[in-house]
Amino acid sequence: MKRLLFILSVFFLFSMACNAQDCIEVCENKATHIISNEKITYLQVGDHDKIMAEIVPEHPNLVRVKAVKNFEGETSLTLVSANKVYSLFVKYADTGRLSWQLEDFHFQKNGNLTTGRIPDYLLKELGFQILSRNQKHIKKRKKKKDGIRFQLSNIYLKNDALFFELEITNQTNLGYEVEGFHWWIGDKRQYKATNVQEYPVEPEYQHYNIRYIPAKTKLREVFVLPKLTIPDKRILTIEMLEKALGNTGRKLSLEVKNRDIFQARTF
Structure with a gap:
């Protein structure tokens, strides 16, 4: 009986993941x-x-x-x-x-994408090409907290657009409801008090618009930004926020440096 319930649970999770993707x-x-x-x-x-x-x-x-x-x-x-x-x-x-x-x-x-350089249907196709590769080019840009792993796997460059491939793994028994992703360029971490300036960056395209990560599930996502470089002594931060009561949601952030962007692969 337990074996049957296990098989049915696996089938249900697979079907749910398939529909979500x-x-x-x-x-x-x-x-x-x-x-x-x-x-x-x-x-x-x-x-x-x-x-x-x-x-x-x-x-x-x-x-x-x-x-x-x-x-x-x-x-x-x-x-x-x-x-x-x-x-x-x-x-x-x-x-x-x-x-x-x-x-x-x-x-x-x-026609509702704003890059102006790549047609929207081609952006969708390029996103699928990236997600079908299942390769990790960037090894050190990841964060793990409270059973959630947030990782930058690759950066690609096409027609002056940057494609950021992210991987999110929920290793817990609780689903993770995504409130949103925030991107900004700010000063590198300072241990002394200083005036910190942050410049928000708005992705022009998100492939799946992920809003929920089931328990024991790994999902991948692609964001597209216009070509950019990061000024000296600054860093690009990608933050993922969990939707939860009050201010109790799990929050994870990744730091992207200029050298990561300079190593972006063309395709």
Whole structure:
């Protein structure tokens, strides 16, 4: 009985994580369909060696997806419908589910990003490319407190935009409700009293807009900032705040130095 409850719990957590990350499952011997209420005007596959996808000619609100072969890890699928951009993770699994409703997934309105250099649908695709790599280039930028680990894994540069990849791990039995992320450039830590000036930095794009991290779960997120460098004797701080009663929420912050930004990888 305990074993059965354990298996059901794992399945539930996996399903919840899958839904939170906007993912679908495909295999090579079954066709999976994504159904939209409106006509689909754009379709892009992340890795053509893993999956194939097409808009059904007779039904332009329908996308057919199949796996090319059994594969590990994830790839991505980006769709545009009714001026909304949907970006999905695609995993391999011999599942019994053969259809998905597009409007059930999160979307980004087309054209509301302010970078001006990279189209919004491409930002979504680049975010998926980063998250599918699962590599850690920056080793020392992490903080752990009260069972929550907050880490900067990578910084990428594309068309004068900086892509910050963050990893958040909840190692406790309590869910972590995210109140928000704050970014600012301020003076390096001083042990003597001094006048400290802080300059807020507003990310122009957040891939998942994470608001909740379930117990025993690891999630990854991508933020996009305009290209910047940090003045001497200053530092970029990324702070994650927990939503809780009063001022009792767990708070973690990371410090990013100029050398981290100068080592940003292009892609």
